[in-house]
Amino acid sequence: MRRMMAATAVLVSTLGLVSGCGEDTPATDAGDIETIEITFENGTVTPNGERVEVGTGQPVDLVVRADESGEIHVHSEPEQEFPYAAGTTTLKLQIDQPGVVDVESHDLEQVIVQLEVS
Numbered sequence: 001m002r003r004m005m006a007a008t009a010v011l012v013s014t015l016g017l018v019s020g021c022g023e024d025t026p027a028t029d030a031g032d033i034e035t036i037e038i039t040f041e042n043g044t045v046t047p048n049g050e051r052v053e054v055g056t057g058q059p060v061d062l063v064v065r066a067d068e069s070g071e072i073h074v075h076s077e078p079e080q081e082f083p084y085a086a087g088t089t090t091l092k093l094q095i096d097q098p099g100v101v102d103v104e105s106h107d108l109e110q111v112i113v114q115l116e117v118s
């Protein structure tokens with residue numbers, strides 16, 4: 001009986017790994033990188049205030065495509081500032097405390113995304 005339960009556990013965890021690759025899976029695995037694409041163009045930014053769920057301590061890549069250089073402000077504790085250049089820049093961050101963290105452009109006075117960290 002014990003052996004059968006062990007085999008079942010292995011099967012379940014294998015299935016968990018396979019389905020873990022889907023985009024809709026909640027970001028609970030701290031090993032996966034959450035990638036958020038951000039585009040600055042003609043004085044506007046996309047996304048615009050969208051909420052993104054990330055895990056506590058999960059690596060987050062902000063892939064920034066911009067027509068001019070600027071800076072992204074992350075309202076974590078402590079706050080973080082990330083300069084980016086014109087072109088494509090990948091900014092790496094992670095948030096170590098649960099909560100909602102605004103990612104902003106102060107130049108545009110806009111919230112780009114809100115990271116829901118849990």
Ligand SMILES: [Cu+2]
Pocket residue numbers: 073074075104106
């Ligand atoms: Cu700010």
